[in-house]
Amino acid sequence: RLHNMHTLEALPPEKRRSIAHETLEIYAPLAHRLGIWQIKWQLEDLSFRYLEPKQYHRIARLLATRREEREDFIADVTTTLERELEKAGVEAEVAGRPKHIYSIHDKIERYAEQGRDFDQIHDLLAVRILVNTIPDCYQALGVVHNLWHPMPEEFSDFIANPKENGYQSLHTTVLAKGTTPLEIQIRTYEMHRLADYGVAAHWRYKEGVKHDQNFENKIAWLRQLIEWQSELGSEEFLESLKTDVFIDQVFVFTPQGEIKELPIGATPLDFAYRIHTELGHRCIGAKVNGRLVSLSYELKNGDVVEIMTTKASKGPSLDWLNPDLGFVKTSHAREKVRQWFKKQERTQNIERGRQILEREVKRLGITLPNNEETAQLFNCETYDDFLAAIGYGGITLHQIALKLATEPELEEPPVVAKAQGVAKTTGATIEVLGVGDLLTHLAACCSPLPGDDIIGYITRSHGITVHRKDCVNVLNIEEKERLIQVNWGKVHEVYPVNIQVDAWDRVGVLRDITTVVADSNVNIASISTSYESDITSVYATLEISGMAQLSHVLSKLQGVRGVISVKRTSQAKAGIST
Numbered sequence: 001r002l003h004n005m006h007t008l009e010a011l012p013p014e015k016r017r018s019i020a021h022e023t024l025e026i027y028a029p030l031a032h033r034l035g036i037w038q039i040k041w042q043l044e045d046l047s048f049r050y051l052e053p054k055q056y057h058r059i060a061r062l063l064a065t066r067r068e069e070r071e072d073f074i075a076d077v078t079t080t081l082e083r084e085l086e087k088a089g090v091e092a093e094v095a096g097r098p099k100h101i102y103s104i105h106d107k108i109e110r111y112a113e114q115g116r117d118f119d120q121i122h123d124l125l126a127v128r129i130l131v132n133t134i135p136d137c138y139q140a141l142g143v144v145h146n147l148w149h150p151m152p153e154e155f156s157d158f159i160a161n162p163k164e165n166g167y168q169s170l171h172t173t174v175l176a177k178g179t180t181p182l183e184i185q186i187r188t189y190e191m192h193r194l195a196d197y198g199v200a201a202h203w204r205y206k207e208g209v210k211h212d213q214n215f216e217n218k219i220a221w222l223r224q225l226i227e228w229q230s231e232l233g234s235e236e237f238l239e240s241l242k243t244d245v246f247i248d249q250v251f252v253f254t255p256q257g258e259i260k261e262l263p264i265g266a267t268p269l270d271f272a273y274r275i276h277t278e279l280g281h282r283c284i285g286a287k288v289n290g291r292l293v294s295l296s297y298e299l300k301n302g303d304v305v306e307i308m309t310t311k312a313s314k315g316p317s318l319d320w321l322n323p324d325l326g327f328v329k330t331s332h333a334r335e336k337v338r339q340w341f342k343k344q345e346r347t348q349n350i351e352r353g354r355q356i357l358e359r360e361v362k363r364l365g366i367t368l369p370n371n372e373e374t375a376q377l378f379n380c381e382t383y384d385d386f387l388a389a390i391g392y393g394g395i396t397l398h399q400i401a402l403k404l405a406t407e408p409e410l411e412e413p414p415v416v417a418k419a420q421g422v423a424k425t426t427g428a429t430i431e432v433l434g435v436g437d438l439l440t441h442l443a444a445c446c447s448p449l450p451g452d453d454i455i456g457y458i459t460r461s462h463g464i465t466v467h468r469k470d471c472v473n474v475l476n477i478e479e480k481e482r483l484i485q486v487n488w489g490k491v492h493e494v495y496p497v498n499i500q501v502d503a504w505d506r507v508g509v510l511r512d513i514t515t516v517v518a519d520s521n522v523n524i525a526s527i528s529t530s531y532e533s534d535i536t537s538v539y540a541t542l543e544i545s546g547m548a549q550l551s552h553v554l555s556k557l558q559g560v561r562g563v564i565s566v567k568r569t570s571q572a573k574a575g576i577s578t
Contacts, residue, residue, distance in 0.1 A: 001023060001027045001043065002039055002042060002043060002046075004019065005019070005020070005023060005042075005043060005046040005047070006046070008020070008046070008050060016050045017050060017051060019050075020046070020047040020048075020049075020050035020051050021047070021051060023043050023046070023047045024043070024044065024047035024048070024051065027043055028040055028043040028044045028047065031043060037167075037195050041100045041102070041103070044100065044102035044103075045100050045101050045102050047102075048101060048102045048105060049101075052105075055105060056101060056105075059101050059104055059105060059108070060101060063101075063104075073176075073177075073180070074096030074127065075096075076177075077096065077127055077176055077182065078094045078095065078096055078127065080147065081094045081127065081129065081143075081144070081147070082094050084143050084146075084147060085129070085140060085143055088139060088140075088142075088143050090131060090136050090139050090140050090143065091131065091132060091136070092129050092130060092131045092136070092140060093129070093130040093131075094127065094128070094129050094130075095127070095128050095130075096126070096127050096128075126182075126183040126184070126185060127182065127183070127184045127185070128184075128185045128186075128187075128192075129144075129184065129185070129186045129187075130187065130188070130189050130192055131186070131187075131188055131189075132188060132189065133188060134159060134188060136188070137159060137170055137186050137187060137188065138170075140186050141170055141172065141186055144172060144174060144184055144186070145172070145174070147174075148174035148175055148176050148177075148182070149174060149175045150172055150173070150174050151172075151173045151174065151175065151181065154171070154172065154173035154181075154183075155171065155172045155173070156170075156171040156172075157170055158170070158171065159187070159191075166194060167194070167195055168187060168191045168194070168195075169185050169186065169187040169191060169195065170185065170186040170187065171183065171184075171185055172184050172186075249261050249262065249263060249264065250262055250263070250264055250266065250299055250300060250301050250303075251301055251302070252271060252299050252300075252301070252302070252303045252304070252305050253302070253303070253304045253305070254275070254304075254305065255304060255305075255306050260274055260275070260305075262274060262299060262329075262330070263329055263330060265298050265329045266298070266299050266329045266330060267295060267296055267297060267298065267299065267326070267327060267328060267329055268283070268286030268288070268293065268295055268297060268299070268305055268307065269283060269286075269295050269320060269327055269328050269333055270299075270328055270329050270330045270332075270333045271286075271299065271305050271307070272286075272307045272333075273328075273330070273332060273333035273336050274330075274332065274333075275307075277336050279307055279309065280316065280333060280336055280337075281313065281315050281316055281336075281340055282309040282310060282311070282313040283295070283307050283308070283309055283313075283316075284308055284309060284310050284313060285307075285308040286305060286306065286307055286308060287305075287306040287308065288303050288304065288305055288306075289303060289304050290304070295320075295327055296325060296326040296327050315340055316336075316337045316340055316341075318337075318341065318352075318356065318393055320333075320334075320337050321334060321337055321338065321393040321396055322396065322397060322398065322555055323396070323398055324398065324551070324552045324555035324556055325555060325556075325559055334393075337393060338392060338393045338394060341391065341392035341393050342392040342393075342394070344391075344392065346388055348391070349387070349388040349389075349391030349392045350384050350387045350388045350391060351391070352390075352391035353386070353387035353388055353389065353390030353391030353392075354387050354391075356390050356391070356397070357387065357390055357400075360397050360400065360551075362567065363554055363566065363567050363568065364401070364547065364550060364551060364554070364568055365452075365468075365470075365567065365568035365569070365570065366452055366453070366547070367452075367453050367469060367470050371383035374386060377403055378395055378399075378400075378403065397551060397555070398548070398551065398552070400551075401547045401548045401550070401551035401552075402547075402548045439462065439463025439464070440456070440463055440464045440465075440466055440486070441462070441463065441464075441465060441466065442465075442466050442495070443457075443465050443466060443467045443468075443471065443473075445467070445471060445472075445473050445570065446467050446468040446470075446471035446472075446473070446474075446570045447495065447496050447497055447498055447541075447570070448466055448467060448468045448495070449495050449497050449544060449546065449547060449550065450488050450495065450546045450547065452468045452469075452547075453468065453469040453470070454466050454467065454468060454469060454486055454487070454488065455467055455468075455469050455474060455483055455484070455485070455486060456483065456484040456485070456486040457474065457477070457482055457483055457484075458482045458483075458484055464484065464486065466486055468570070471570065472570070494523070494543035494544060494545050495543070495544055495545070496525055496541050496542070496543060496544075497541070497542050497543075497544045497550060497568060498539070498540070498541050498542075498568065498569045498570065499539075499540055499541075499542060499553075499554070499557075499566065499567065499568055499569060500537060500538070500539055500565075500566075500567055500568075500569045501513055501537070501538040501540070501557055501560075501563060501565075501566050502535055502536070502537050502538075502563070502564045502565045502566075503535070503536050503538070503560065503562045503563045503564055504534060504535060504536075504562040504564065505531060505534050505535060505536045506561075506562055509536055509560070509562055510529065510536070510538060512560050512561065513538055513557060513560055513563075514527070516553070516556045516557055516559075516560055517540070517542065517553060517557070519556075520549070520552060520553045520556060522542050522543065522544060522549065522553055523542070523543040524540055524541070524542060524543075525541040525542065525543055526540065526541045527539070527540040527541075528540075535564065539569070550568065554566045554567075554568070
């Protein structure tokens with residue numbers, strides 16, 4: 001890939017940008033993760049050059065304008081360091097280097113957020129000191145701090161606390177010559193070799209080389225990467241690189257003290273599947289630091305995780321694949337759950353999928369197209385394939401909600417009439433085929449939402465009232481000739497949706513329900529409750545942007561302790577206005 005980046009000039013601009021974007025997102029982080037800095041910085045600079053050419057050349061010009069001044073400064077600093085290190089009896093090699101353009105760009109971005117400009121970035125150069133041993137590193141650090149005033153907040157000891165990719169070095173920033181910040185890195189020659197070439201510097205060709213845990217960790221990580229590639233499709237593999245590999249990590253412990261590295265946000269289920277597939281399949285609970293936690297608990301650095309299992313387990317739950325419930329974070333764990341369900345009998349998957357779909361359709365209060373159209377919508381050859389995919393988790397409820405919220409295509413250009421008359425729907429449009437400049441408004445009796453199948457009713461004095469097709473008032477209307485075909489146009493802002501939540505009565509249940517809604521960034525327009533036989537029923541009107549958001553909120557509400565059922569409802573008491 002590095003050779004490829006050096007020869008991009010011959011390609012068309014769009015192709016260059018595509019390859020550069022892929023390199024910056026995948027290959028540069030991969031080089032970083034393997035500790036191959038020599039390749040990492042070249043990939044970053046070359047990618048940046050093609051993705052942001054103006055910014056790249058601007059930084060290059062800014063660096064060039066004061067080049068001689070910086071070179072004189074570095075020459076003076078290195079001479080001073082070499083002299084003082086020799087006096088202290090430390091054999092060392094001292095060299096100055098400019099920071100790479102992409103890293104300077106990152107610093108400019110951070111400074112811009114703080115309201116600072118390029119002229120205030122003084123540490124554009126760094127000095128590296130290479131020594132023979134680890135004690136020499138700390139002795140050299142003492143020499144540096146005796147020469148110039150250190151900035152305590154800028155000191156990092158990566159020798160005592162190596163980075164996750166094995167990188168080791170001492171980093172300090174000092175005020176050289178009084179006011180100029182200067183970054184100095186101190187490490188051994190071996191650390192420098194590993195910093196430049198990472199895992200590639202570790203290949204051992206002879207037996208008898210002593211055990212190196214850093215090397216073993218990198219090899220284990222590479223094996224894991226290869227395993228994922230063999231299990232996942234190409235798109236899923238690339239997504240797993242972005243979500244599981246290149247984002248920040250947390251480090252947790254097994255009860256035996258073994259360290260496991262997981263992405264930030266990972267859960268006990270992710271931990272279980274990282275250790276062994278069967279451990280994940282048989283998981284029924286988890287303890288973190290000795291106390292019981294939910295399976296959606298987000299692991300923190302230093303947590304000791306114990307997985308509780310049972311031999312009588314019937315396997316994983318499909319709920320684990322629901323992103324709204326937050327049970328699994330990693331692509332690896334999701335794929336293991338999918339594989340388990342996919343191995344079940346096809347008839348079982350079809351029946352399971354049918355039950356899940358019927359429950360979701362009822363919960364959202366929607367109607368689907370006919371079976372053939374539904375299968376085509378999800379790129380399935382048959383309706384049974386569609387149901388089976390739901391059954392083994394290949395198609396999730398979240399994906400179904402997103403598809404239903406997609407704007408329908410029309411065979412001929414419609415005349416658009418803006419919707420009126422419902423709070424906070426300003427800007428939404430209803431497309432009325434063959435009719436122009438006609439007032440429309442959404443019916444209060446069924447509160448249609450983008451993604452619902454809708455129909456218009458021509459009133460005598462209020463334009464067109466838009467209802468859901470399954471609205472009881474539409475089904476019972478006698479004057480069928482006053483119904484007219486309408487479709488959703490551009491979707492904006494929010495729509496009122498009525499829901500009902502039934503839960504076992506307890507102190508705080510209403511608070512928990514409203515908290516979940518608020519945390520989903522959804523407004524509650526109205527709310528009321530009723531009580532019967534130890535069951536509290538909560539009736540709320542939510543302001544929802546679309547079907548996907550409704551599905552998300554209902555899933556979150558279903559997870560509230562004590563909730564029995566959650567569903568969308570319709571206010572069927574109102575009649576059709578005339």
